[in-house]
Amino acid sequence: MRAEIIESIRQKAFLGLIIILLTATGLVFTAIGTLGINHLHGRLLDFSTKYQDEHIFHLYDPFNSEEILRSFLNESDAVERLMRFHERLENNPYFRYLDLNSQSIYIQDYSGPEKFVKGYEDGRADLNKPVDINGNLYRPVKGMQFSELVFTTFKPSLHSGRYFLSSEYHYQEDQPIPLILGSEYQGIYSLGDQLNIYFLGLQSRAQVIGFFNKDSYVFINGDIGYLDRQMVMPSLEFAFPALGTPIPDYLFAFYHVKTSGYVISKDLNADEVQVLINQFCRECRLTGWQIEGSHVNNLDILNLESHEFFISFLIISVVVFIFTFINIVLSLSLKIKNNLHTYAIHLISGATPSDIKKVIAAEIAFYLIIANILAASFAYLKFAYIGFNPTPLVISIIIGVLSLIYPFHQINQLNISMYLRGKR
Amino acid sequence: MLIELNNIYKNYGQGDNLVRALRGISLQVEDGEMVAIMGKSGSGKSTLLNIIGGLDTFDQGEYYYKGKKTVFKNQEQMARFRRNKIGFIMQNFALIEHKTVFDNVALPLRYNRLSRKTIENRVRQELSNMGLQDKAKRYPYQLSGGECQRVAIARALINEPELILADEPTGALDSNTEEEIMNILQDFNRRGKTIIIVTHDHNIATMCNRIINILDGKEVSA
Numbered sequence: 001m002r003a004e005i006i007e008s009i010r011q012k013a014f015l016g017l018i019i020i021l022l023t024a025t026g027l028v029f030t031a032i033g034t035l036g037i038n039h040l041h042g043r044l045l046d047f048s049t050k051y052q053d054e055h056i057f058h059l060y061d062p063f064n065s066e067e068i069l070r071s072f073l074n075e076s077d078a079v080e081r082l083m084r085f086h087e088r089l090e091n092n093p094y095f096r097y098l099d100l101n102s103q104s105i106y107i108q109d110y111s112g113p114e115k116f117v118k119g120y121e122d123g124r125a126d127l128n129k130p131v132d133i134n135g136n137l138y139r140p141v142k143g144m145q146f147s148e149l150v151f152t153t154f155k156p157s158l159h160s161g162r163y164f165l166s167s168e169y170h171y172q173e174d175q176p177i178p179l180i181l182g183s184e185y186q187g188i189y190s191l192g193d194q195l196n197i198y199f200l201g202l203q204s205r206a207q208v209i210g211f212f213n214k215d216s217y218v219f220i221n222g223d224i225g226y227l228d229r230q231m232v233m234p235s236l237e238f239a240f241p242a243l244g245t246p247i248p249d250y251l252f253a254f255y256h257v258k259t260s261g262y263v264i265s266k267d268l269n270a271d272e273v274q275v276l277i278n279q280f281c282r283e284c285r286l287t288g289w290q291i292e293g294s295h296v297n298n299l300d301i302l303n304l305e306s307h308e309f310f311i312s313f314l315i316i317s318v319v320v321f322i323f324t325f326i327n328i329v330l331s332l333s334l335k336i337k338n339n340l341h342t343y344a345i346h347l348i349s350g351a352t353p354s355d356i357k358k359v360i361a362a363e364i365a366f367y368l369i370i371a372n373i374l375a376a377s378f379a380y381l382k383f384a385y386i387g388f389n390p391t392p393l394v395i396s397i398i399i400g401v402l403s404l405i406y407p408f409h410q411i412n413q414l415n416i417s418m419y420l421r422g423k424r
Numbered sequence: 425m426l427i428e429l430n431n432i433y434k435n436y437g438q439g440d441n442l443v444r445a446l447r448g449i450s451l452q453v454e455d456g457e458m459v460a461i462m463g464k465s466g467s468g469k470s471t472l473l474n475i476i477g478g479l480d481t482f483d484q485g486e487y488y489y490k491g492k493k494t495v496f497k498n499q500e501q502m503a504r505f506r507r508n509k510i511g512f513i514m515q516n517f518a519l520i521e522h523k524t525v526f527d528n529v530a531l532p533l534r535y536n537r538l539s540r541k542t543i544e545n546r547v548r549q550e551l552s553n554m555g556l557q558d559k560a561k562r563y564p565y566q567l568s569g570g571e572c573q574r575v576a577i578a579r580a581l582i583n584e585p586e587l588i589l590a591d592e593p594t595g596a597l598d599s600n601t602e603e604e605i606m607n608i609l610q611d612f613n614r615r616g617k618t619i620i621i622v623t624h625d626h627n628i629a630t631m632c633n634r635i636i637n638i639l640d641g642k643e644v645s646a
Contacts, residue, residue, distance in 0.1 A: 003534070007522075342520050348479070348512040349579060350535035352503035412499060417474045420518045420591075 001355065004346075005362045011339075015331040016367055022324040023371035023399070024378070027392035029317035031379045034391040055293070056219065057263040057273055059089075061256060062288025079247050080240055082255040085284040090147070094276055095265040099147030099235040101257050102220055105206075106131070106138035107231075108196035112188050116141045116229050138198050144218070144227070145235040145257070153264065154218040156227055159183060161191050161210025164234045171236040176207040182228040183214040199233070200257065201250035206233065219262075263291060321399060328364065328403040336360070336410050343411065344419035353411050360407050361400075368396040425491060426587065426618050427453040427476060432485035434471055434641075445471040446482070447641035453620060455586075458613040460629035461622045463638035469622045470591055472638065476620065477512060477589045478505040507535065511580030515592035517572040519564040525551070525575050526560040532583045550578045554608070570601035577608055588612065588619045594628060606631050 009016060063069045072078050089097040104118040110130070117125040118140040130137040151163055161180065168178050177197065181189060189195075193208045216227045235258055241247055263273055270293050277289050336343075343356050375392055434446040445468045453459050463469040474480035475487065478496065487494045489509075496502045512518070519528050526547055533543045551557050554574040564572055573593065580588055590609065594602035606628060613619050613633075621632060629635045637644050 001534075345518050345520055346531065346535075347503060348477075348506065348514075348518065350507045350532040350583065352507070353499045355535065414499075416479045417470065420512075420514045420516070 001358065004359045005366070008335075008339075008359050008363050009366055012331065012335055015327075015335070016363075019324065019328050019331065019367045020371045020374070022320060022327055023368060023396065024374040026317050026320035026324050027371060027375035027396060028378055029313050029320060030392050030395055031375060032313050034314070053266055055265050055268065055270075055273075057265075057270060057291040057293055058222070059260055059263060059277065060290050060292060061260050062290070063256065073252065079252050079255065081284045081286055082252065082259060083238075083240060085280060085286055085289075086255055086258050088280040088283060089259065089261070089263075092276070092280070095263050095268060095273060096149060096153070098150050098153060098262040098264060099145070099258050100150045100218065100220060100261050101145045101235065102225070103143055103145060103200065103257055104128075104140035105143035105231050105233065106133065106140050106198035108136050108138050108198070110139035110141065112141075112185075115184070116231070118142055120229075133198050134203065136196070141231055142229055143199070143231045143233065144220070144225070145233055146218075147235045147261075150218060150235075156216035156218060157213045159186070159211045159213045161208070163210065169234045169237055171238050176205040177233055177236070178209040179206050180210040180212060180232045181208055182212055182226075182230045182232075183216070184228045185231070186211050200253035201248070202254075259289065321395065325399055325403060328367070328399070329406055332360065332364070332403065332407045333410065336407050340410075340414060341419045343414060344416045347414070347416050348420065353414075356411050357404075357408055360411070361404055364400050364403055368400050372396055425452055426455040426457075426489070427451070427620075428486075428488040428491075429472075429476070430486040430488075432472075432475060432482045432487070434468075434475065434480070434482045445641055446475070448485070449638070449641060449643055450485075451636055451643060453618060456613070456616050456618055457634060458610070458619045458632045459621070460632035460635045461620060461638060462624060462626070462629050462635055464624060467638045468641040469624075469638050471641075473589050473591055473620065473622045476587075477510050478502040507532075508583050509586050511583065511585040511588045513573070513576050513580050513588065513590040513593045515595040517564070517569075517576045517596075519572060519575060519579075521564050523563070524560065525556060525562050525564070525567070528564070528575055529578045529582055531579060536583065546582060547578075550582050554578045568601075569597050570604060573597060573601070573605050574608070577605070581612065586618060588617060590619065590621045592623055593621060594623075594625070602628070 063072065086099075090099065110117075114120055114125045118128045119125050120142075128140050130139045132138075146164075148164070148166065148169060158180070163180070164178050168175075171177075176194060177199075179195070189208050191208055191210070195206045195208075197204055197206045212227045212230075212232070214228060217224050218227065219225070236254060238251055238254060241251075263277075265273060268276070270291060273291050277291060281287055281289055343351075346356060347353070372393060429452075430450050431448045432446050432450070433444075433448055436443040436445055447468075449468070449472060451472075461469045461472060471480065475482050478494075479502070481496055481502075489505075494505065496505065520531075523531075529550055530543050530547045533546060538546075548557065548560070551560055554577065556571065556574055556578065559567060559571060559575075564575065567575065573596075577593075588609070593609070594605050597605060609619055609621070610631065619632075621628065623629055
């Protein structure tokens with residue numbers, strides 16, 4: 001039987017190749033289309049519905065160049081003013097301030113998978129090689145920093161472990177920094193594992209205290225930010241150093257980041273929020289912080305665009321599949337028509353119609369398996385972060401089964417004696 | 425009794441295109457007989473052979489094989505009936521052109537799921553019996569008509585079937601080769617196997633134990 005299957009595949013190998021390529025193309029389009037609609041569009045819709053009445057604004061600091069930054073740091077009590085500004089943002093009666101940032105965390109002697117390394121999805125993980133910090137090698141992994149309000153606003157759920165305690169948002173030198181890891185970290189780290197980290201100039205111990213559920217997310221940079229491959233730490237608060245003690249460099253770095261979060265309000269529009277930000281700046285003798293609208297309506301537009309984008313992918317995949325299906329049926333019918341004499345010989349030599357059908361089914365299965373492997377490999381290389389999608393596999397099984405109907409009918413109708421008569 | 429057909433009818437087509445291929449034919453073939461079925465073209469002799477061999481169904485009548493009533497509900501049942509019981513020899517040899525002589529002869533053994541070594545031994549033996557031991561790696565298009573028919577006979581015999589059905593086995597051969605093929609079949613019959621040959625050639629028919637004449641789908645006396 002195996003010899004017959006190989007022989008059947010070898011005949012008209014070019015047609016087989018076309019079937020494989022067409023199917024693989026269709027499967028890739030389907031994978032992207034369905035994943036896009038199921039994951040992104042679905043989540044965006046969910047998010048839009050949940051935060052329909054909210055206005056979200058991203059706060060940007062004015063430190064656009066080294067010169068501006070240096071000039072600011074040269075000012076007396078610059079860091080202290082920055083810390084006061086942050087406090088003002090967090091404690092005001094007008095809006096909620098989300099201390100939410102995406103800064104990579106450097107892990108000492110990191111030996112985990114590349115997918116967690118900063119820049120992996122953009123194909124830039126290789127650029128983020130281990131760096132020597134004080135004699136040890138550290139590698140940057142994707143990280144996020146949440147204030148307590150981030151958890152109460154977006155409610156990312158935990159698979160195991162616990163959330164940060166209120167006290168853990170305040171840095172204590174003798175305590176490890178708690179970490180909650182994305183779902184894909186399970187099996188790589190366990191609850192209680194300790195790591196040496198380097199973050200914004202601060203070297204510290206950290207400890208894994210929890211894991212997020214798969215597909216947990218927050219809203220960040222105008223989009224849904226999945227936490228599956230993220231290492232999340234508290235957005236730490238620091239006490240201002242006592243008079244006469246030096247101000248550590250990391251303090252500026254932390255509060256620089258912490259004053260670039262998100263403003264959420266139900267009632268205030270962009271102008272009103274900007275007026276308030278300017279007022280807070282004046283109070284702290286600062287200038288230049290600007291907001292940019294990340295209104296949830298943007299998500300509706302994104303939703304609509306992504307919906308249309310992925311629907312077009314699905315339409316293309318349907319067209320490709322129709323071509324593939326017709327191609328499989330026609331080429332198989334042609335092949336079977338050419339092989340009817342051979343099948344008739346097999347049938348007088350001990351084969352049953354089922355044996356012949358098994359060869360045809362195995363041939364189609366071979367084409368579809370190769371096409372699935374190609375499509376999955378391509379999808380993995382290009383969209384490694386999207387994970388497994390069973391839809392292409394299900395579609396190829398349906399195509400395979402439908403493609404068998406006509407060839408099987410031809411075999412059932414085969415008049416053996418007619419095909420064994422005639423000339424050699 | 426190996427085969428008993430009672431009052432077999434077979435029609436093809438419908439309405440104006442209706443062809444009455446067999447019209448109530450009955451016959452018996454004893455185990456170990458060599459029988460010739462003779463008749464003109466279109467007389468129904470090949471249809472009769474197809475029904476005996478389980479290649480075709482009949483519309484009416486009864487078919488007993490070794491005393492057991494044979495009823496085919498579908499192609500699978502017909503195929504299972506043919507497997508191991510019947511060897512077919514066709515006028516045009518019915519060899520697979522892109523398979524070697526060895527692979528053509530080995531085909532029935534492969535469907536019996538025999539080991540590679542058993543297949544190798546039995547095919548070598550059968551090719552040797554047919555004087556084709558040095559042709560194993562050749563392809564059918566590299567052989568003469570007589571050699572092709574010997575390959576076809578080797579394939580028909582390899583499973584040691586109870587019955588050989590030959591449809592004009594010498595129809596495509598010259599007279600010398602014709603005699604050679606008939607000698608092989610006679611020798612096989614002498615070893616106790618039953619053979620039914622369809623032919624329109626009287627010389628071939630006279631080399632058999634018995635002749636059944638068919639005209640318009642019915643048996644007629646000689």
